[in-house]
């Protein structure tokens with residue numbers, strides 16, 4: 001079976017609760033690891049489809065801020081992967097972005113935040129800034145890992161921030177924004193500028209952007225599109 005759909009799923013506040021931001025930065029992070037309402041059921045629906053490639057795409061800007069290390073992020077991903085497998089969810093690829101742009105680093109400096117890791121501060125024009133959502137660099141890395149032809153596969157990106165939905169949209173695929181009423185979001189905010197809602201109103205964006213309440217609803221949209229393509233091509 002070859003893959004027909006490539007799905008990027010955001011991690012924090014999409015799969016797991018991250019109420020205080022920089023999940024994994026606290027020593028006792030394992031005690032705080034809880035899945036968002038609907039996350040396991042939604043992921044299971046997607047994971048059981050053999051023609052879907054499932055990749056977690058997570059921005060871990062806490063590495064650049066110096067509150068997380070790459071090793072810790074990988075440990076969190078690994079732990080989450082094991083727990084998800086116990087629940088019948090197989091994630092095929094884990095991708096994270098450790099970088100902050102120069103402008104973001106300057107905002108931290110102005111707030112006198114100490115301990116920045118300048119190895120992960122990107123200068124203007126650095127191509128790696130496409131790894132930062134809404135860029136689609138992480139999705140491209142996942143496609144490479146699977147040996148998928150990026151341009152011809154159907155792509156979806158799902159997450160709790162407008163940058164997640166825009167990542168899927170910018171990739172030439174579909175962006176699904178989750179506004180989960182059961183998730184206390186802390187400092188992250190839902191469609192802060194109203195950008196996704198205003199884009200939804202435009203007829204040319206029909207079928208390219210959605211706002212849903214949880215991962216189950218996101219999975220239903222994705223599986224609905226798979227049914228349609230099956231009808232036509234088999």
Ligand SMILES: [Mg+2]
Nearest residue numbers: 010012013160
């Ligand atoms: Mg998130």
